[in-house]
Amino acid sequence: MNSIDTDNDILCSLDNSLLRLTLNRPTKLNALTSSMYERLADEITQAQKNDMVRAILLDGIGDNFTAGNDIADFAGYATKEPLKAVEERPGMRFLFALLDNTKPLIAAIHGHAVGVGLTLTLHCDYVVVAEGSQFQAPFLDLGLVPEAGSSLILPQLVGRRKAAEILLGGAPVSAEEAVKLGIANTVVPIKALSETAENYAIKLASKPPKAMRESLQLMSVDKKVLREHMLREARVFFDRLQSSEAKKIFAEFLSR
Numbered sequence: 001m002n003s004i005d006t007d008n009d010i011l012c013s014l015d016n017s018l019l020r021l022t023l024n025r026p027t028k029l030n031a032l033t034s035s036m037y038e039r040l041a042d043e044i045t046q047a048q049k050n051d052m053v054r055a056i057l058l059d060g061i062g063d064n065f066t067a068g069n070d071i072a073d074f075a076g077y078a079t080k081e082p083l084k085a086v087e088e089r090p091g092m093r094f095l096f097a098l099l100d101n102t103k104p105l106i107a108a109i110h111g112h113a114v115g116v117g118l119t120l121t122l123h124c125d126y127v128v129v130a131e132g133s134q135f136q137a138p139f140l141d142l143g144l145v146p147e148a149g150s151s152l153i154l155p156q157l158v159g160r161r162k163a164a165e166i167l168l169g170g171a172p173v174s175a176e177e178a179v180k181l182g183i184a185n186t187v188v189p190i191k192a193l194s195e196t197a198e199n200y201a202i203k204l205a206s207k208p209p210k211a212m213r214e215s216l217q218l219m220s221v222d223k224k225v226l227r228e229h230m231l232r233e234a235r236v237f238f239d240r241l242q243s244s245e246a247k248k249i250f251a252e253f254l255s256r
Contacts, residue, residue: 010039011061017054017205018198019047026062031070032116037090044097054212055205056101057197058120059108065133068115074142074241075250086234091116095148095230098123099223102213104204108197109133109175110190118166118173118183119148122157125216126204127184128197129175135183138170142253143246145236152229153221157182 011022021043023030047053060066069091086092098105098120107121110130118135121127139146146154146167155163158181165171178184188196204212240246 008039009036012043016202017052018057018201019053020057023060023066029064029067030060030062031067033070033073034090037094041093041097044101048102053103054209055104055201057106057201064111065109065113066117067112068117071250071253075254086231086238092234099227102216104212106197106201108193110193116148119150121183122150122153126200128193129178129184129187130190130193131175131187133175135173135178136170137167140168141170143243143249144240145233147233147237149226149230151233152226
């Protein structure tokens with residue numbers, strides 16, 4: 001089966017049991033909006049019930065994987081009272097979809113992967129990075145806090161001091177360093193990025209699906225603990241969005 005859906009800013013295709021979800025907002029550096037989060041959450045959630053989907057690949061069009069969350073969206077949250085519970089908000093629906101995913105998840109990263117562009121990779125099973133790419137988590141520079149469980153996962157992965165350098169100091173992480181730290185698996189030339197990621201995704205998709213699902217479950221961290229930690233992060237995160245500190249930073253950013 002081969003199908004392509006070009007609705008909104010997310011491109012979706014299903015081919016050879018591989019569901020490909022592509023960020024398609026290049027003029028805005030693939031910055032994620034609420035509608036994009038909703039679409040990604042819906043596609044990943046629906047994939048869990050679709051036996052034709054046996055692996056999921058995330059990538060992006062343009063010069064960058066993603067600049068992170070759209071600042072105008074952040075500013076919108078900061079100027080009105082939230083109408084939904086934390087776990088029902090678009091960004092959290094996407095993050096929980098990643099957490100609850102039971103199928104191999106592969107990411108192809110190029111250019112800049114900022115904020116959630118970094119933290120979502122912590123939920124992936126295989127990450128391919130193009131040469132010259134860079135990860136960065138400038139949450140504190142925006143008056144915010146880490147999200148997606150990164151304040152729990154990253155210290156366990158790279159050590160507390162290195163995690164503090166990345167999450168608190170906002171230090172950029174090069175493609176090569178990401179591999180050394182275990183954030184990514186391999187670095188390839190930009191021309192080979194898509195093919196490398198797709199080939200590996202198809203390889204995983206070709207394996208016995210039930211054995212794959214059970215293996216992923218055995219390898220996963222305690223999801224109950226991680227879910228509670230993600231909710232804790234989210235409550236603080238959305239409180240920070242309402243803070244005068246964050247509102248001032250967003251206003252300055254949008255006035256540039």
